[in-house]
Amino acid sequence: MELFVFVVAGAMVLGGAVGVIVRSHPVHAALSLILTLFGVAVLFVAQEAHFLAAVQVIVYAGAIVVLFLFVIMLLGVDNAEDLRIEPFKVQRPVAVVVGAGLLAMIGMAIIVSRKATVPVVTQSQAVQDAALEPHDSNIKALARDVFSDHVLAFELTSVLLVIAVVATVMLARKPRPGELTPLEPKVGAQ
Amino acid sequence: MLDLVWLIPALPLLGFLFITVAGRKLGDPKAGYFATAMVAASFAVTVGVFVDLMSKTAEERTHVRTLFQWIPVGSLKIDVAFLADPLSITMCLFVTGIGTLIHLYAVGYMHGDSRFSKFFLYLNLFAFSMLMLVLGSNMLVTFLGWEGVGACSYFLISFWHEKESAATAGKKAFITNRVGDWGFMMAMFFAFWAVGSLDYSVINGAAGGLTKTTATAIALFCFLGACGKSAQLPLYLWLPDAMEGPTPVSALIHAATMVTAGVYLMVRISPILEVSSSYAPTIIAIVGAATALFAATIAVAQNDIKKVLAYSTVSQLGYMFLAIGSGAYTAAIFHMVTHAFFKALLFLGAGSVIHGMHHEQDMRRMGALRTLMPITAGTFIIGWLAIAGVPPFAGFWSKDDILLFAYDKSPILWLVGLVTALLTAYYMTRQVIMVFYGKARWHDAHAEHGAHGDLVEGARSELAPHESPWMMVAPLVVLAGLSIVGGAINLPFSHNTERLVSWLEPVVVVHESTTAKLPLALVAIAVGLIGIAAAVLVYAKHKARVIEPQILADAWGYDRSVSNFMGGPGRKAFDGVVWADAHVVDGAVNGVGALVSATAGKVRKLQSGNVRNYAAAIGSGVVLLLVWFVVVRGML
Amino acid sequence: MIAAVATPTTTWYLLLSAVLFTIGVVGVMVRRNPLVLFMCIELMLNAVNLSFVALARRLGDIGGQSMVFFVMVVAAAEVVVGLGLVVAILRRKPHATTDDMAELKG
Numbered sequence: 001m002e003l004f005v006f007v008v009a010g011a012m013v014l015g016g017a018v019g020v021i022v023r024s025h026p027v028h029a030a031l032s033l034i035l036t037l038f039g040v041a042v043l044f045v046a047q048e049a050h051f052l053a054a055v056q057v058i059v060y061a062g063a064i065v066v067l068f069l070f071v072i073m074l075l076g077v078d079n080a081e082d083l084r085i086e087p088f089k090v091q092r093p094v095a096v097v098v099g100a101g102l103l104a105m106i107g108m109a110i111i112v113s114r115k116a117t118v119p120v121v122t123q124s125q126a127v128q129d130a131a132l133e134p135h136d137s138n139i140k141a142l143a144r145d146v147f148s149d150h151v152l153a154f155e156l157t158s159v160l161l162v163i164a165v166v167a168t169v170m171l172a173r174k175p176r177p178g179e180l181t182p183l184e185p186k187v188g189a190q
Numbered sequence: 191m192l193d194l195v196w197l198i199p200a201l202p203l204l205g206f207l208f209i210t211v212a213g214r215k216l217g218d219p220k221a222g223y224f225a226t227a228m229v230a231a232s233f234a235v236t237v238g239v240f241v242d243l244m245s246k247t248a249e250e251r252t253h254v255r256t257l258f259q260w261i262p263v264g265s266l267k268i269d270v271a272f273l274a275d276p277l278s279i280t281m282c283l284f285v286t287g288i289g290t291l292i293h294l295y296a297v298g299y300m301h302g303d304s305r306f307s308k309f310f311l312y313l314n315l316f317a318f319s320m321l322m323l324v325l326g327s328n329m330l331v332t333f334l335g336w337e338g339v340g341a342c343s344y345f346l347i348s349f350w351h352e353k354e355s356a357a358t359a360g361k362k363a364f365i366t367n368r369v370g371d372w373g374f375m376m377a378m379f380f381a382f383w384a385v386g387s388l389d390y391s392v393i394n395g396a397a398g399g400l401t402k403t404t405a406t407a408i409a410l411f412c413f414l415g416a417c418g419k420s421a422q423l424p425l426y427l428w429l430p431d432a433m434e435g436p437t438p439v440s441a442l443i444h445a446a447t448m449v450t451a452g453v454y455l456m457v458r459i460s461p462i463l464e465v466s467s468s469y470a471p472t473i474i475a476i477v478g479a480a481t482a483l484f485a486a487t488i489a490v491a492q493n494d495i496k497k498v499l500a501y502s503t504v505s506q507l508g509y510m511f512l513a514i515g516s517g518a519y520t521a522a523i524f525h526m527v528t529h530a531f532f533k534a535l536l537f538l539g540a541g542s543v544i545h546g547m548h549h550e551q552d553m554r555r556m557g558a559l560r561t562l563m564p565i566t567a568g569t570f571i572i573g574w575l576a577i578a579g580v581p582p583f584a585g586f587w588s589k590d591d592i593l594l595f596a597y598d599k600s601p602i603l604w605l606v607g608l609v610t611a612l613l614t615a616y617y618m619t620r621q622v623i624m625v626f627y628g629k630a631r632w633h634d635a636h637a638e639h640g641a642h643g644d645l646v647e648g649a650r651s652e653l654a655p656h657e658s659p660w661m662m663v664a665p666l667v668v669l670a671g672l673s674i675v676g677g678a679i680n681l682p683f684s685h686n687t688e689r690l691v692s693w694l695e696p697v698v699v700v701h702e703s704t705t706a707k708l709p710l711a712l713v714a715i716a717v718g719l720i721g722i723a724a725a726v727l728v729y730a731k732h733k734a735r736v737i738e739p740q741i742l743a744d745a746w747g748y749d750r751s752v753s754n755f756m757g758g759p760g761r762k763a764f765d766g767v768v769w770a771d772a773h774v775v776d777g778a779v780n781g782v783g784a785l786v787s788a789t790a791g792k793v794r795k796l797q798s799g800n801v802r803n804y805a806a807a808i809g810s811g812v813v814l815l816l817v818w819f820v821v822v823r824g825m826l
Numbered sequence: 827m828i829a830a831v832a833t834p835t836t837t838w839y840l841l842l843s844a845v846l847f848t849i850g851v852v853g854v855m856v857r858r859n860p861l862v863l864f865m866c867i868e869l870m871l872n873a874v875n876l877s878f879v880a881l882a883r884r885l886g887d888i889g890g891q892s893m894v895f896f897v898m899v900v901a902a903a904e905v906v907v908g909l910g911l912v913v914a915i916l917r918r919k920p921h922a923t924t925d926d927m928a929e930l931k932g
Contacts, residue, residue: 006834010842017846020865021853029862036846040872043839047883049891052898056875059898064868064905071909072861075916086856087925088798092807099848101813105820105846111921114837118828121887122919138891145888157899164903168910528918798929801863806855 005046009106012039024083030068032050037061191238192253195274198239198282199325200234202317204469209314213307222297226309229293229317233286239280246262248696251276254327261330268388273327275697280523280690281324281454284530288446291665295538296438298662299545309349313442317340320447324454329378329388332455333495336374336419339448340367346443347435359431368429370418372571374455377411380404390458397461406466412459413474416452420507423481427749429504433496437541440496445533450526453510457519460699464517473598475515479606482508484746485611491742495540495553498621501745502577505610506567509592512607518595519698524680525588527690531676532576532585535669541572542662543625545772546655547632553621558630563657567626569670574622576673578615579718585678586718591682594703597710604710606718615721623729661815682707839880847873860912860925864905871901 012035019032037060044053086092123141130140146154205228213221243251256271272278293313319342323335341364348360382388384404385396397405416422421429432444443449456474458464463471482505489501504531513522544551546563560567576585589611589763597604632655657663680690691700727733741747796807819825846869853866877895882890918920 002833006838010888013842013846014849017853017869020862020869021849021856026859026861029865033865036869036872040876043842043876044879047839047879049879049882049894052875052879052891052894055895055898058873059902060868064902066859067905067909068865071913075913076920088800088803091802091806091855093853098806098809098813098855099852101817102809102851103844104815104892105813106847107841108820110837110840110844114835118885121885121889123886123888124845127888141888142891142895146344146892149889150892150896153896157896157903160900160903164906168906171910172913797931799928801927802855802858809851809855 002046005042009042009046012036013043022083026072027069030072033068034061034065037065048138051142064114090105191235191242192274193255194235195239195253195255195272195325196257197231198272198286199318199321201228201235202314202321204228205314206311206318209307211310213311213668215306218301218303218306219220219297221307221310222293222300223266224414225314226290226293226297228314229286230290232321233283233290236279236282236286239274240660243274243276243279248692251696252391256327265386266382266388267329268330270331271327272325272331273390274325276693277454277457277523277697278324279671280527280694281450282321282776284527285317285320285324285447288530288534288669289320289442291668292438292442292446292534292538295441295541295662295665296436297614298659299438299541299695300436305725307434309346310550312342312345312349313438316346316443316448320451327390329374329381329390329393330459333371333374333378336415337371337452339443339451340364340371340419342441343432343448346439347432349435349439353434355431356434359428359434363428363432365427365522367418370415370425370452373411373414373418377408377415380408380411384408394459394461397465400462400465402465402467405462406470409456409459409466410473411471412455413470413477416456416511417477418452419455420449420452420511421481421504422452422511423477423484426481426504427745427752430497430500430678430745433494437496437537437544440500441534441541443536444500445537446530449503449507449529450510453507453514453522453526456511456514457523457698460514460519464699471517472514472599473515475512475596475603475818478508478511478513478515479596479603479610480508481505482512482610483606484508485537486610486617488742488745489617490613492617492739492742493553493740494551495621495625496537496551498553498617499533499536499540502536502614502618505614506533506577509589509607510597512603513592516592516595516599516603517699517701518592518703520680520694520700521588521595523694523698524690525592527679528576528584528588528673528676531669531672532573532583534571535569535573535666535673536577538662538669539566539573539667542566542658542666543570543655545658545662548655550632551684553624555632556625556633557628558626559655560626562655566723567658569621569666570626572670572673574618577812578618578721578722579611579714580714582674582677584673586715587681590707590714591680594705594707594710595701597705598703609768611714612717612721615718616725619722619725620729622638623725627730662779836880836884840877843873843877843880844917846870858925860916860924861909862907863924864912868901868905871897905927 016032016034016036016039019035020029023029023032037056041053041056041061044050044056124145127141127144130137130144133140193200203227209216209221209225216224244255248503250274252275254271254273256269259267260270261268293310296309296313300306303309316339319335319338321335323332323339326332326335344364345361347363348357351357351360362654378388384400385393387393400408418425429444435442435443436575463474477814485501485504485508489505492498492501506525510522510525510529513519513525542565543556543559543566545779546559546566547556550556572583576583579586579589581587592609593604593607681689694700724734728736744750796803850866850869850873853869854863857863860928873899878890878894878897880891883889915927919926
């Protein structure tokens with residue numbers, strides 16, 4: 001059963017990924033991305049990371065890709081780019097070589113370390129308590145881990161989110177008449 | 191007193207500095223007296239050091255006084271240090287002694303010159319340099335003095351630089367000396383390379399351990415330097431031209447002191463010359479003898495009173511190198527001392543004549559000056575007898591010493607020396623007769639001058655030659671006295687009378703001669719008298735024809751051929767070197783710049799500003815790193 | 827009933843994630859549209875998340891999953907800011923591609 005899930009989800013993931021890089025219309029590419037994200041969510045479930053699967057669908061597929069689509073529609077960058085022409089002749093061969101090399105190296109690393117011994121990791125007490133409960137054990141364990149062991153990272157990422165929101169509002173707002181956008185150089189500063 | 195040996199060069203240096211600052215205020219003649227006083231004080235200190243050295247035993251007569259460390263570079267430590275030993279103090283004695291006399295003379299000679307104080311400034315600087323040369327305890331201090339006297343010689347020869355010929359003569363002297371200086375520098379490099387030090391005590395002490403080739407190299411390169419400084423055959427051509435300078439300069443620099451620097455150097459490194467291959471001293475002896483003969487032949491046909499003496503100096507220096515080449519170092523020093531006495535005397539006498547004749551230098555327009563300038567004439571005649579080798583004057587003893595050792599070396603060299611002695615007697619007698627005896631030929635000259643409108647006939651009585659003032663005549667008298675008795679320092683009769691030899695023995699290699707002295711001496715006397723008689727016959731009694739071939743007057747065309755070579759093929763060679771420098775050397779340097787520029791232009795294309803290219807670069811970098819760690823370093 | 831030939835091991839998941847990552851890298855190098863470029867970056871991030879989760883299960887450490895949690899948060903923030911930038915740029919130069927933004931050319 002697990003094999004079947006893996007194969008199907010894997011096909012979704014890879015198919016969507018290839019679609020992203022191959023489709024010339026950006027909206028098509030966004031839709032392929034959604035396919036990939038769903039496949040990844042399924043794989044999360046197969047790995048018993050239930051909470052993360054839910055977050056993946058809600059945040060990634062539901063918010064981020066929607067954001068992408070908003071911007072595509074807003075700015076009218078929906079005209080397809082012609083993938084047949086490539087201004088830099090060397091770019092595609094280099095991309096092929098880099099991709100092949102990267103895959104070979106990482107693949108080698110993964111395969112060689114197949115038989116490696118697994119180090120024993122002791123979870124914190126909070127996490128171990130959560131593991132004893134049958135229901136919602138994953139989300140409880142995850143919550144206990146984030147909010148006790150990694151609470152500083154949690155706080156920092158919260159601040160990061162606030163900063164990101166504020167920055168984007170500043171960057172993307174329409175300039176009032178006579179005012180320069182943040183990306184325009186001041187007169188005479190060139 | 192020995193510790194004060196540094197005062198000997200310091201006093202003239204002080205004089206130089208003081209006159210540079212306050213000379214013009216002192217003026218004529220106080221600046222001159224001040225300069226003379228400085229050199230005289232130096233002489234006094236020298237005498238004190240001499241007395242001090244005499245009081246020590248023969249082995250202890252070497253005293254080194256170090257002033258300060260000059261160049262400490264790695265293993266090479268050079269100090270400014272003075273070596274007071276018999277050889278250097280002997281040189282100092284006559285340099286400062288005759289220097290004082292010439293300074294005094296110059297006060298009178300240069301009276302009325304517009305740059306009076308400048309002259310004495312240069313003279314004191316020269317004295318300082320010469321004393322540094324002689325007193326230096328290592329080759330570099332000697333080289334300092336060597337270069338210093340070369341520079342002062344340039345300043346003084348071209349003192350009247352408004353005259354084109356004087357300026358050219360100064361340049362010629364300096365440049366010719368430079369060629370010799372290269373030889374000295376090469377010798378220093380060899381000495382340092384072989385021994386690791388430039389100190390004379392170390393070099394001479396290690397002479398036994400040097401390889402034959404190294405010793406020969408050092409000796410011959412030093413000889414090249416000496417050829418330049420002491421005007422030997424390939425590099426002599428600056429000395430006759432140097433007569434453009436004022437006569438005190440000719441007397442001091444070109445008769446008594448600077449030209450003897452080469453002889454001093456060769457004697458100083460005599461231990462090294464002794465261990466070099468046998469052809470090295472032979473070369474030196476042959477060059478010396480050839481120069482002596484060559485210059486003597488030219489002097490026979492010269493008409494300028496100073497040029498005769500100039501060629502005579504070259505010839506006598508040739509004798510000194512003949513002595514060095516024959517291993518007779520003490521004889522060379524002996525002849526150097528006596529030559530200083532009588533040559534300075536002759537030059538100062540000639541200067542007195544020139545001064546009295548209102549700067550007339552051509553001997554054909556002189557004559558019968560004996561009655562008008564008695565003291566000058568008397569002292570000049572004493573100098574003439576000394577140089578002609580007439581006993582008991584000083585020149586006879588020293589020249590005889592040299593001829594003795596030359597005979598030991600090779601009878602041919604002795605014969606050359608003998609012929610030169612004959613010619614020396616001949617041309618000096620010729621000079622004496624033309625200047626002081628015979629008819630007075632200067633009336634005609636002044637009549638020519640009168641015709642040019644410069645001189646008024648009524649003032650002809652003022653133009654008559656007159657005796658020179660006391661400050662010019664007194665040195666003549668002193669030098670004449672020294673020329674008479676100077677031989678006493680090294681009479682060959684017995685070991686006791688050879689005082690110079692025993693004085694110099696600790697520091698100079700001394701050989702003994704096995705040949706019988708008396709027959710050679712008699713031959714030399716006979717030859718001298720023949721020369722005198724021949725000249726009297728030709729010039730006084732007019733019984734024989736005057737032989738003054740043009741080629742001799744032209745100095746065998748040597749000067750002209752050198753100029754032609756340097757102007758022609760030499761010039762082309764130098765232009766070639768300049769071209770090589772501009773294109774090869776500069777080309778390489780500029781080429782590097784051009785190469786960097788071109789490479790940068792190509793590499794610049796990597797910075798396309800395009801994100802995708804940068805992403806590709808990053809990707810490639812990552813892959814390469816992974817390959818390095820996995821494959822090459824075997825991290826897996 | 828489809829008989830399972832083999833159970834997918836951690837290695838399979840890791841290999842899948844490696845392929846997904848490589849596809850993302852190639853995509854960044856090849857595509858010119860800035861938004862598609864961003865999507866390829868998201869592919870890479872997802873590949874990494876996948877490998878984290880696989881290893882978390884293998885090692886029995888919940889820390890891998892909390893890592894994924896934080897990656898997602900940061901990815902979201904990054905997308906927000908990035909899209910803001912793209913909006914600002916494209917407002918000035920409509921229809922610009924990444925190739926047109928070459929002011930850093932040396």
